Amino acid sequence: MTLGNFSRVTEFILLGLSDTRELQILFFAFFFLAYAMVLLGNLLIIVTVKADPKLSSPMHFLLCNLSFIDICCTSVTSPRMLVDLLSQRKTIAFEDCIAQLFFLHFVGATEMFLLTVMAYDRYTAICKPLRYTVIMSRQVCWVLVFACWAGGFLHSIVQTLLTIQLPFCGPNAIDNYFCDVPPVIRLACMDVHVTEWLMVSNSGLISLVCFLVLVTSYTFILVTVRVRFTEGHWKALSTCASHLMVVTLFFIPCIFIYLRPFSSFSSDKHICVIYTVFCPVMNPLIYTLRNNEVKASMWKLWQRYVEGRKRTVTFPGDTDHCILPAINSLLQYTSVIISTMKDKMHKVNTSTVSEFILIGLSDAPEVRFFLFVLFLIIYLVTMASNITVFVAISTDTRLHNPMYFFLGNLSLLDILCPTITVPKMLEVLLSENNVISFSGCILQLFFLVDVVGTEILLLTVMAYDRYVAICQPLQYVNIVSMKLCARLAIGTWVVGFFNSLLHTSLIFTLFFCASNEVEKYYCDIAPVLALSCLPTYSRELVILTVAGVLGSSAFVVTLVSYVYILLAILCMNSAESRHKAFSTCSSHLTVVCLFYGTTICTYVRPSSAYSPDQDRIVSMLYGILTPLLNPIIYSLRNKEVKCALGRVISQVRTTLTK
Incomplete structure (x- = not known):
C-alpha cells in the first residue's frame, strides 16, 4: 500500500448524512435503534435455527448464513457512523478507509451470491422435490456457502487493489457516512476512466450472472407451479415470497449504485442506507413473519427460556408476597435517588431562577x-x-x-x-x-x-x-x-x-x-x-x-x-x-x-x-x-x-x- 500509493492524503473526512445538529441527534437515535434491532433480530434467528433440530433443512441453513452476513454488513458501517454522529471531527485514517471498503464489498458480494444460492435452493425444492435432499445435501450446502464467501473475497480484492493504486493528493472529503468505491474514486488525482470501467465491469458481471440465475430459477418455479399446482407446491411457493422480497430490497439499490459510471455519482448516501441498514433490519422480520416453522421454533425457544427462569427463580403462591417486597425496594431506591438529586441541585444548580412563568394560551x-x-x-x-x-x-x-x-x-x-x-x-x-x-x-x-x-x-x-x-x-x-x-x-x-x-x-x-x-x-x-x-x-x-x-x-x-x-x-x-x-x-x-x-x-x-x-x-x-x-x-x-x-x-x- 505504501509503495503503490504515493498519496499525500493520510486521512479522509466523512461528511455523513447531515451537518445539522438537530438531524444528527435524530439520526443517532434512529440508527442506534436500527443497529440494535439488526443484532437482536439476526442473532435470534441464528440461535433459533441452531437450537431447533427441525430447522436443519438447507433453506434454514442458508437463512442462518444470511443472518450472519447481515450482522457483518451493518457492523462494517453502523458503529463508525454512530461515533461520527456524536463527534465533531469525522475523520478516518487512510488504512481504516481501505479496510472498511474491503470488508463492505466482501460481505456485500457474499450476500449477493448467497441470495442467488437461496433462489437455486427454492427452484430445486419446487421443481425437483423428489431429488431435493440428494441435490441439496448438507455437503453441497457447505460447498455453496464456501463458494459464496470465496467469490465475495475475490470481488473485494479486485475492487480494493484497483482503489489503492490510485494517487490521492488533493481533496479528502468523502460525501458519504462510510468509505465506498464511488465517492473514494472521485478524490483521485488522475484520470480514473479505465479503472472506473474495470470496476463497473467487475460489479456488472457479478450482478448480471446472479440476476440471470435468479430470473431463471423463478421462471422455472412459476412454470412448475402453474402446470402442477398442488397444496405442497403452494406451501413451497409461499416460502419464495420472503426470499423475493429480500432480493428486491438488496439488488435494486446495489444495481443503482454500482452499475453505472462513478463519475455520474451524485451523493447516493441515502440510498446506501437501504442496503447497509434497512435490509439487515427487514430480513429477520420478513423471514419470521412469512415462515411458520421459524415462528414456532422461536416460540418454543421462548417457552424454554421462561421454564428455565421458573426453575431458577421461585415465586411464592401469593402475588402480594412477590410484589410488595419489590415495591418496598423500589421506594427505598427511589428515596436514595431523590436525595442524591437534591444534593446535586444544591451543589450544581446554583441557579438564580426560583420560579418559572408559564406562557398561557392567550392574553386576551x-x-x-x-x-x-x-x-x-x-x-x-x-x-x-x-x-x-x-x-x-x-x-x-x-x-x-x-x-x-x-x-x-x-x-x-x-x-x-x-x-x-x-x-x-x-x-x-x-x-x-x-x-x-x-x-x-x-x-x-x-x-x-x-x-x-x-x-x-x-x-x-x-x-x-x-x-x-x-x-x-x-x-x-x-x-x-x-x-x-x-x-x-x-x-x-x-x-x-x-x-x-x-x-x-x-x-x-x-x-x-x-x-x-x-x-x-x-x-x-x-x-x-x-x-x-x-x-x-x-x-x-x-x-x-x-x-x-x-x-x-x-x-x-x-x-x-x-x-x-x-x-x-x-x-x-x-x-x-x-x-x-x-x-x-x-x-x-x-x-x-x-x-x-x-x-x-x-x-x-x-x-x-x-x-x-x-x-x-x-x-x-x-x-x-x-x-x-x-x-x-x-x-x-x-x-x-x-x-x-x-x-x-x-x-x-x-x-x-x-
Missing part, C-alpha cells in the same frame, strides 16, 4: 374566559367518564378479565394525565397567576412523563393481549392469566417511573440563570431545556435516545401484534367471527393512533426544533382530548362496557331516589 381576557369554560367542561366530562368506566369495571364481575383489567388501568391513567396539567392551566386562565415554583415545575414534569410513558407501555400490552385473544384463543386463559396481567401492569408503571426519573434528573440538574418563561401552559421537557444556560447537547441526546428506544420498541410490538391479528382475521371463515374480532381491536387501534401520533410528534425530536405554537396544540391532543375520547371510544364500541355502564347508572339513580 375574553378569550381566556372562553378557554376556561371550555377546558373546565372537558376536564369534568373526562373525570366523570373515566371514573364511571373504572367503577363499572371494578364492580361488575362479568368484566373481570384481562382486556377490561387493562382498560381499567387505562382509565386510571386518563384520570391522572389531565389532572397533572389542567388544574394549573385553569388557574392561570382565571386568575392570571401564571407563576409556578421550581419544585412545582419539577413535580409536574416528573408526573407527566411518568404517566405518558406508562400509557405508551400499557397500550403495547393491550395490543399483545388482543393478539393472544385472536391468534391463540384456545391458550388465551393460560397465557394471559390475571397474575400475569398484574405483573404486566406493575411493569408498565415501574418502567414509566424510572423513565420519568431519568428525564427529570437530566433536566433539573442543569443551570438556569437567565430567562424563566416556559413557552407552554405547563412544564414539559422541550421548553424547560430551552431555558438552560449550559449546553444541553449530551443530555438532549440521552433523552431523545431513551424516548426513541422506548417509543419505537412499543410501536414495533404494537405494529407486529396487529399484523398478526390482521392475518388471523383474514383467515377466518365466518364473516361474523371476523366482524367480532375486528370490533374488539378497532377501539384499541383508534386510541393507539391518537396517542402515539401526538406523543411521537412531541417527544421524539430535538428540543431545538421546538415550536411553541404548534406544540401547544399538539400537547392538548394527548393531554386533554385523548383522555376525553378514550372512554367514549371504548364504551361506544363495546356492548359489554355499555351494559355495565347502564347498570352503574341505574344503581346511582336508585340510590339517589331513595
Whole structure:
C-alpha cells in the first residue's frame, strides 16, 4: 500500500448524512435503534435455527448464513457512523478507509451470491422435490456457502487493489457516512476512466450472472407451479415470497449504485442506507413473519427460556408476597435517588431562577374566559367518564378479565394525565397567576412523563393481549392469566417511573440563570431545556435516545401484534367471527393512533426544533382530548362496557331516589 500509493492524503473526512445538529441527534437515535434491532433480530434467528433440530433443512441453513452476513454488513458501517454522529471531527485514517471498503464489498458480494444460492435452493425444492435432499445435501450446502464467501473475497480484492493504486493528493472529503468505491474514486488525482470501467465491469458481471440465475430459477418455479399446482407446491411457493422480497430490497439499490459510471455519482448516501441498514433490519422480520416453522421454533425457544427462569427463580403462591417486597425496594431506591438529586441541585444548580412563568394560551381576557369554560367542561366530562368506566369495571364481575383489567388501568391513567396539567392551566386562565415554583415545575414534569410513558407501555400490552385473544384463543386463559396481567401492569408503571426519573434528573440538574418563561401552559421537557444556560447537547441526546428506544420498541410490538391479528382475521371463515374480532381491536387501534401520533410528534425530536405554537396544540391532543375520547371510544364500541355502564347508572339513580 505504501509503495503503490504515493498519496499525500493520510486521512479522509466523512461528511455523513447531515451537518445539522438537530438531524444528527435524530439520526443517532434512529440508527442506534436500527443497529440494535439488526443484532437482536439476526442473532435470534441464528440461535433459533441452531437450537431447533427441525430447522436443519438447507433453506434454514442458508437463512442462518444470511443472518450472519447481515450482522457483518451493518457492523462494517453502523458503529463508525454512530461515533461520527456524536463527534465533531469525522475523520478516518487512510488504512481504516481501505479496510472498511474491503470488508463492505466482501460481505456485500457474499450476500449477493448467497441470495442467488437461496433462489437455486427454492427452484430445486419446487421443481425437483423428489431429488431435493440428494441435490441439496448438507455437503453441497457447505460447498455453496464456501463458494459464496470465496467469490465475495475475490470481488473485494479486485475492487480494493484497483482503489489503492490510485494517487490521492488533493481533496479528502468523502460525501458519504462510510468509505465506498464511488465517492473514494472521485478524490483521485488522475484520470480514473479505465479503472472506473474495470470496476463497473467487475460489479456488472457479478450482478448480471446472479440476476440471470435468479430470473431463471423463478421462471422455472412459476412454470412448475402453474402446470402442477398442488397444496405442497403452494406451501413451497409461499416460502419464495420472503426470499423475493429480500432480493428486491438488496439488488435494486446495489444495481443503482454500482452499475453505472462513478463519475455520474451524485451523493447516493441515502440510498446506501437501504442496503447497509434497512435490509439487515427487514430480513429477520420478513423471514419470521412469512415462515411458520421459524415462528414456532422461536416460540418454543421462548417457552424454554421462561421454564428455565421458573426453575431458577421461585415465586411464592401469593402475588402480594412477590410484589410488595419489590415495591418496598423500589421506594427505598427511589428515596436514595431523590436525595442524591437534591444534593446535586444544591451543589450544581446554583441557579438564580426560583420560579418559572408559564406562557398561557392567550392574553386576551375574553378569550381566556372562553378557554376556561371550555377546558373546565372537558376536564369534568373526562373525570366523570373515566371514573364511571373504572367503577363499572371494578364492580361488575362479568368484566373481570384481562382486556377490561387493562382498560381499567387505562382509565386510571386518563384520570391522572389531565389532572397533572389542567388544574394549573385553569388557574392561570382565571386568575392570571401564571407563576409556578421550581419544585412545582419539577413535580409536574416528573408526573407527566411518568404517566405518558406508562400509557405508551400499557397500550403495547393491550395490543399483545388482543393478539393472544385472536391468534391463540384456545391458550388465551393460560397465557394471559390475571397474575400475569398484574405483573404486566406493575411493569408498565415501574418502567414509566424510572423513565420519568431519568428525564427529570437530566433536566433539573442543569443551570438556569437567565430567562424563566416556559413557552407552554405547563412544564414539559422541550421548553424547560430551552431555558438552560449550559449546553444541553449530551443530555438532549440521552433523552431523545431513551424516548426513541422506548417509543419505537412499543410501536414495533404494537405494529407486529396487529399484523398478526390482521392475518388471523383474514383467515377466518365466518364473516361474523371476523366482524367480532375486528370490533374488539378497532377501539384499541383508534386510541393507539391518537396517542402515539401526538406523543411521537412531541417527544421524539430535538428540543431545538421546538415550536411553541404548534406544540401547544399538539400537547392538548394527548393531554386533554385523548383522555376525553378514550372512554367514549371504548364504551361506544363495546356492548359489554355499555351494559355495565347502564347498570352503574341505574344503581346511582336508585340510590339517589331513595
